[in-house]
Amino acid sequence: MTRFAPTPYLSAMNPVSKAKRVCNRLLSFIQLYGQHLPLACGMLFSMRCKVVLLRGTINGGDSLSLLYAGRGKNYHYLLKHLFEECEAVEAQKTVLPAYGRHLARLEPQADVVVLDIGWPYHRLINRNGRYLEVPDWLNMDLELADSWEETVRLFRHTTRRQDLRHIRLQGYRCEATSDPAALERFYDTMYLPFIGSRHGHDAVKASRRHVIRRGRQGCLLQIFQEERVVAAGVVYPDDGVLFFLWMGMPADCIEDPPRAAVSALYYFGIRHALDHDLWAVDFTGSRAFLNDGAFRFKRKWGAVADDSFSPSSLLIRPQNGRIAAARFCQRFPVAARRGGTLEGLFLGLDETIDAEWLERLNAQYGCEGIDRVTVVACSGAAGPGDPESAFVEGNVRVIAAGLGDFADHYAKQPAVPWP
Template sequence: MIPPTWRYVWNNSADPRIVRAHTLADAAVTARPRVTLSWPDGEGLVLAYGGLPQGLTHVLPFLEQQRGTPSHRIRRGTTWTALVSGRAAPGADILSVGVLRDRVPERLPRHRLLLPFRVTLGVPVGPDPQEVLRRLSRKARQQHSRELRSHRRTLEVATGEKGFAFFYDDMHRPTMANRHGDSARSEDRESARVCLFQRGVLFFLRESDRRVAGMLCRLEGRTLVIRLAGVDQGSDQAYGSGTYLAMYVLILQWAAEHGLTRVDLSGCEPFLSKGIFQFKRKMHPEVVLPSNHFANKRLLLQVRRDTPSVRDFLAANPLLGFGPEQGFEAVYFHDDDRPPRLDLRWSCPGVQGHRLVDLDDFLAGLPGPSRRTSAVHPHLP
C-alpha cells in the first residue's frame, strides 16, 4: 500500500522533480489512450472524453452535470491520432481531450478550443486584515458584517484528534455526499489526517458557540492551502446563509494576522458556469495555472456537430481559454436566439478580458442533426 504522504505529494506537490516524474508517468499511462462516451436518457447532447485519465473525475462529470440528465457511459481504446482528429468518437456532439502540453497541435483546426485543464484561485494577503474586506463587493461586505453580528460568528482553530474526527466524519464526508454524490472526490481519512491536519490548520466557524462549518488547510511555507471543507451533517441551509463566505473571510483575515502572504482557495475546471468559480470570485482571487502536475495538462474542446443542444450547451457554459498574451480570457458563445451569459462574470486578476463568439461563425461547416444508430444505444455510432 502506498503511504498517504507519498500519495499526497505525488498528486499535489509543486516540486519540479515530482512534476516532471508525474508528467513522464502520464505520458506512459496514455501511450494507449482510451475514450469514454456519455449519452443521456432520451434525446440530448452526446459527450465524449479521451486522453489523460484525470479528466474522468475532473472534466467529464462536470460536463455531464451541466447537461442535466442521467448519464450512461461506455469506454474503449483508441489512438492519439483518432482523438485529436475526432474520429475516436464519431457519435459525439462534443469531444473533450485531456493532453499533455507538448501534445497540443501547433495550429488548432476549426471548431476546436484550447483550455487549461484546471485553474487555481489564490488570494494574496498582507499584514492588514481589513484589506481582506476591501476585496469584497460593498454588498458582500455589508452582508458579512451584518451576519457576523446577528449569527454571533467566530473562528476557532482546533488542534485535537476529536476535532479532526468531528470535521471529517460529521462535516466533510456528509457534505461531499450531499453535494456531489458518486462524483465526489476528496482525500481519504488517513491522508487528510497525516498530510493536512498534522501539517496544517483546522478551522471551525462557530455560530452562537456551535460548530456549523469547517475547513482543513495545509501550511506550505507562507501559503495557506484550503483543501477540505464541510458543514455540519452536510446541511443545505448553510449554503444559503453566507456561512462559507464568512468562513473564507475570517480565514483570510487569520492568515493576514499570522504573517502569511497567500491563501490558495484551490482550483476548478475552466468554465465560468462552475459554481465554485463564481462563489470564490467574490474574493477577487488571482486566476493562474496550478503549480503541480496540472500545469502541464491542457484540455482540447472539439465541437463535432451543430445542433440546438450543442448551441444551448455552449451558450450556457462560457469558458476560460488562453488569452493572446500571458493569462486567460473569458469566452462567451451566443447567437440570435441565445444571448451571451454575461451574468456569469469573469473579472479577476489573471483574466485579461472577454471575447464574444458568434455560434453561426464558430459552427459553420459542421454537420447538423443526424440519425445515429447503434446496437447498444440509438445515440452511439
C-alpha cells in the same frame, strides 16, 4: 475598474519567471498534497481510456450530443456540471493508441467533442490547434492588503453587502485548534462526507495521516453557530501564504447548509491570515468553467485566477453548423489557454454585442487573472457573420461568425489579432 484585467504581478513576468513560478507551484503542490504524487505517475503511464457518446439535456434545457474520449479524470464532473440528464448511447473501453478509430467513427453523431486525455499527451493531440485548450483546474488566490479594511474592499460588492451581513446575523464565531482528537473528528464526520457528496466519483481523498499532520502544523478552523460546529477547514501556512487545504461539514448540513456557513469559513480564514501577518490566501483549485459554483464563490472573495494548478487540459471542439453546439458554447463560458495566458471565451447567439452587453458579462463573470476576453458573435444563419460587427478594444475582442463557421473561431486562435 474592469474585473477582466491582467494580474499585475503575473502579467509583468517574463517567460522564464513564469516557468519558475509554475515549477515552484508544482513543488509546493507535491509538498502539500504529497499523497497525490502517485496520481501524477498514473497520468504519465496509464493507457486505459474510454470513448462515450452521450445524449441528454444540458443545464438550461437544450438537447446535446457530446462525444467524450479520455482517461476518466474529469468524466463525472462533466456529467454533473453540463447535464441535467443524459444517457450513454455507446461506450467503448480502449487504450490511448487505439481510441482514435472510435472517435472518428462516432464524431459525426456529436454536437461537441471533449477530449480528457490529460497531461502529458494532450499537447501532442492538439499540436495542430484543432481543439480549444481549457485547464482542467485553475488556482485561485487572494493577495491581502495591509489592513482588514483595505482587504474587505477587494471583495465584490455583493459579498460586502450580503455575505458579511449574514455572517453577523447568524452569530458565527471561529475557533482555531491543532488538537489531534478534533482533527480526527473533522476527518471522519465532516471531511469524508463532504468530499463524497461534492465530488463523488472524482473525489481524491487525502489520507487521514496527511490531514492530521498538516492540521497540527497549521490549524483546524471551526465555525460555531451557538455551540455546534457547522463548518470547518484545515489551513496551513507556507512561505507567507495561508493554504485552504481541506474543508468539510457535518453530514446533516451538506444538503441544506446553514446560511453563509461556508462564507464564514472563508471570512474567518482571511482574517486568520491577516492576524498572522501572512501576505496571501490560497484557495487552491477551481474549475475553468466560468459558471462553475466554486469558481464564482472564490471569485466573489476577490480571488485571482492563476493557471498554475494543473498541467492538464480538456480539449473541446464544437461542430460547425449545429445549433445545439452553439448553445452549449453560449451556456458554458470558459477560461481558455491561449498565447501563454488565460482568455475568457464567450459566445453570443443572435445577440447584439454592445457596451451594455459587455458590462453585464463583466459583472457576471469578470475575474482578475483572466487577461483578455474573446466574444464570438454568432448569427443563427448558416453564412458567415457580419464583419462590421467585429472589433478589438483594450482587452476585449469581438469576432463575427455564422452558424456555419463559429466553431472554427471558437476552437482555434481567431483570425482577428490582438493589437
